[in-house]
Amino acid sequence: MLGAEPHLAQFEGRDVWSAENITKQDWLLPVPERVSLELERAADFWVESPLPHFADDMSRFEFEATKDFFRKVVHGLNFGIGFAVLDGLSFGEDARSDFKMWALSKAIGRQVATKWNGTMFYRVEDNKPPLEHGTRLSKTNQELSFHTDNPFGTTPPELVALMCVRNANKGGVSRVWSLKHIHNQMCRHHRSELRALLSGFLRSPVRTRT
Numbered sequence: 001m002l003g004a005e006p007h008l009a010q011f012e013g014r015d016v017w018s019a020e021n022i023t024k025q026d027w028l029l030p031v032p033e034r035v036s037l038e039l040e041r042a043a044d045f046w047v048e049s050p051l052p053h054f055a056d057d058m059s060r061f062e063f064e065a066t067k068d069f070f071r072k073v074v075h076g077l078n079f080g081i082g083f084a085v086l087d088g089l090s091f092g093e094d095a096r097s098d099f100k101m102w103a104l105s106k107a108i109g110r111q112v113a114t115k116w117n118g119t120m121f122y123r124v125e126d127n128k129p130p131l132e133h134g135t136r137l138s139k140t141n142q143e144l145s146f147h148t149d150n151p152f153g154t155t156p157p158e159l160v161a162l163m164c165v166r167n168a169n170k171g172g173v174s175r176v177w178s179l180k181h182i183h184n185q186m187c188r189h190h191r192s193e194l195r196a197l198l199s200g201f202l203r204s205p206v207r208t209r210t
Contacts, residue, residue, distance in 0.1 A: 008194060010187050011180040015082045018181055026081055029073065031088035034065035039089070042103060043096045050095075058106050070107035077159055083176050091165050101163045112157050114150065124162075146177060 042061040073084055089104075091097040098121060105111050114122040126141040137144055150156045162174075186194040 008187050008191060008198075010184045013180070014080050015178060016180045016184060017081050017178045022081055027083060028085050028087055029076075031086050032065060032069055035069050036088060036090075038063055038066050039100050039103060043099050046099050047096060050099075058103055061103070063103070063107065066103070066107050070104070074108055074159075082178065091163055093165055097163075097165070101161075105161055108159060108161065112155075141171070146175070 038061075042058075042063070045061065073086070076084055089100070091100065101121065102111075111120060113120055122138075124138045127139045128141075129135050129139055131140065131142070148156070149160050183194070186197075
């Protein structure tokens with residue numbers, strides 16, 4: 001980081017970007033055919049001999065190409081621009097696809113629950129609920145604003161993976177932004193607001209459900 005004030009120093013590095021200085025080649029990663037074949041073979045085997053995802057450490061499957069590919073993906077996430085879109089994988093709405101997603105997430109790192117009740121996979125879909133106070137917009141067709149997943153957790157995940165089951169007929173556009181770029185912009189143009197954001201805030205005690 002550069003600058004004299006510790007809280008208001010500007011970031012530098014590959015993960016400080018805007019749409020003007022990254023290209024499609026920076027974030028779109030075609031999945032090698034060997035990786036797709038390994039996943040399909042493992043899914044075929046799993047269907048014939050299933051185990052609960054939690055109990056399956058994936059050691060019984062051949063994932064050499066998959067592990068090698070995801071080492072490169074994770075390196076790009078940690079030391080590159082911070083996000084990636086994997087192109088070429090096939091998913092559906094069945095247990096077979098859930099297995100493939102689980103296998104891919106195992107190749108990335110340790111999985112953590114997405115909700116307090118231990119839910120590991122959370123489906124973002126339009127269930128057409130009534131739009132009222134308390135309705136989760138992720139279960140509607142309403143636009144989601146920029147946000148951080150699991151900010152309420154004491155140890156939020158370092159990486160988040162989204163699986164696209166089917167493309168929307170229209171809309172459904174995902175947007176991402178470099179938080180460090182936003183920090184730098186606020187450091188230049190909104191220093192008092194940035195100082196307030198970095199000064200800490202009160203946090204309500206966590207209440208667990210019984």
